[in-house]
Amino acid sequence: MLPPLREIETTRVYEKLHDCRARYAVLVGGARSSKSYSIAQRLIERFATEQHKTFLVTRKTFPALRLTAYKLIVDMLEDIGIYPDCEHNKSDHTIKLGSNFMQFMSIDNPEKIKSTEWNYIWPEEATEFTWEDWIVLRTRMSGPCAPGEFNQAILSLNPTDEFCWIHQRLLLDEKAVKDGTVQLIHSTYKDNPFLDLEYRKSLEELQEQDPHYWKIFGLGEWGTLRNIIYNPYQLANVWPERFYDEIYGLDFGYNVPTSLLHCGLLENKWYLREKLYETNLTNQDLIERLKVLFPRPEDRHANFYADCAEPGRIEEIRRAGFNVYPADKEVKDGLDYCKRQQFVSCAANVNLNKERSAYKYKEDKNGNVLDEPVKFNDHLMDAKRYAIWTHHKLYGQKPAMAVTGQNGAAPTTPDWL
Numbered sequence: 001m002l003p004p005l006r007e008i009e010t011t012r013v014y015e016k017l018h019d020c021r022a023r024y025a026v027l028v029g030g031a032r033s034s035k036s037y038s039i040a041q042r043l044i045e046r047f048a049t050e051q052h053k054t055f056l057v058t059r060k061t062f063p064a065l066r067l068t069a070y071k072l073i074v075d076m077l078e079d080i081g082i083y084p085d086c087e088h089n090k091s092d093h094t095i096k097l098g099s100n101f102m103q104f105m106s107i108d109n110p111e112k113i114k115s116t117e118w119n120y121i122w123p124e125e126a127t128e129f130t131w132e133d134w135i136v137l138r139t140r141m142s143g144p145c146a147p148g149e150f151n152q153a154i155l156s157l158n159p160t161d162e163f164c165w166i167h168q169r170l171l172l173d174e175k176a177v178k179d180g181t182v183q184l185i186h187s188t189y190k191d192n193p194f195l196d197l198e199y200r201k202s203l204e205e206l207q208e209q210d211p212h213y214w215k216i217f218g219l220g221e222w223g224t225l226r227n228i229i230y231n232p233y234q235l236a237n238v239w240p241e242r243f244y245d246e247i248y249g250l251d252f253g254y255n256v257p258t259s260l261l262h263c264g265l266l267e268n269k270w271y272l273r274e275k276l277y278e279t280n281l282t283n284q285d286l287i288e289r290l291k292v293l294f295p296r297p298e299d300r301h302a303n304f305y306a307d308c309a310e311p312g313r314i315e316e317i318r319r320a321g322f323n324v325y326p327a328d329k330e331v332k333d334g335l336d337y338c339k340r341q342q343f344v345s346c347a348a349n350v351n352l353n354k355e356r357s358a359y360k361y362k363e364d365k366n367g368n369v370l371d372e373p374v375k376f377n378d379h380l381m382d383a384k385r386y387a388i389w390t391h392h393k394l395y396g397q398k399p400a401m402a403v404t405g406q407n408g409a410a411p412t413t414p415d416w417l
Contacts, residue, residue, distance in 0.1 A: 029187030249387030327386035
């Protein structure tokens with residue numbers, strides 16, 4: 001039996017959602033305001049206490065869904081202690097509990113759900129969906145329910161595009177808002193009392209860095225991100241087995257994620273794959289993660305370029321058998337070079353793709369664009385620049401392995417140290 005969620009740590013966002021009776025609940029807020037966590041709590045509460053209900057949790061692509069809402073709900077079921085009572089079909093991505101059924105499904109092809117019926121739907125990162133996707137979703141929210149019960153779609157998003165259909169066609173629909181069909185649940189980081197103080201500090205620093213960015217991610221108010229540094233990545237369905245050259249970028253963190261990015265060069269394109277994105281890692285923890293990610297000694301001969309501000313950590317990782325070198329952290333030249341490259345990513349790079357979409361040049365309070373990026377949620381962006389820019393400065397177009405050799409000999413000390 002599920003303990004009452006009010007006896008479990010919750011936020012004000014959960015409280016508002018718990019009391020929401022609208023058919024469409026739209027959770028709009030800034031960074032780390034507990035939107036997704038609160039939705040997962042509410043759905044699990046219903047999943048464990050109601051009967052004969054169907055739940056759909058969806059994103060535009062399944063690789064992104066697997067690493068976000070799917071993982072969050074499974075982890076939460078385990079933490080609460082009711083996962084052993086569930087039937088989890090990992091092949092079909094379904095969970096059953098008593099008479100209730102939860103499906104995790106992408107709608108990259110909306111035809112997938114046209115013959116289904118649901119009581120509760122959660123489109124996570126709802127701005128990924130089109131208006132046509134939404135029409136299909138809401139017409140399938142037709143599962144039977146008892147008198148006094150109601151079906152509900154819960155949309156979650158950051159307010160990064162004030163011209164999107166959610167803002168223009170749902171929240172600005174005065175009739176739907178007035179009659180209670182649509183309800184906005186607004187939130188900011190201040191609604192999350194469990195937020196790490198270091199992250200809170202970095203978020204509040206946006207007030208001075210970029211007022212427009214602060215408005216969206218700090219205050220959770222509608223805006224449109226401008227002056228994005230990188231164009232959208234080309235997306236890949238098939239990942240190459242071999243590359244002309246392979247390198248890695250490593251950005252250290254503790255309260256913020258330690259981030260490792262694999263960069264493979266093939267036919268003048270850099271293929272990007274995130275390998276690690278995890279907080280609270282000591283250097284020894286990181287070394288253990290690297291040993292799991294690269295079990296064979298020969299896999300550790302590729303060049304890793306890491307933040308040169310951490311020479312002690314770099315040396316310790318080198319002694320553990322990895323070819324890790326200090327990166328050139330020159331921001332302007334590094335960005336200028338990286339912007340001239342072609343990049344390929346995949347939907348499974350959830351953190352990389354999300355960072356890219358909001359990685360922008362600073363704007364002052366007058367709207368003037370500055371020649372430096374906003375320093376916020378840029379860990380994989382830094383890792384990418386460390387790897388590709390430093391690699392270019394050291395080797396030009398030559399493969400790193402051809403220069404260092406299979407014994408992993410260190411290159412000449414670079415001039416930026």
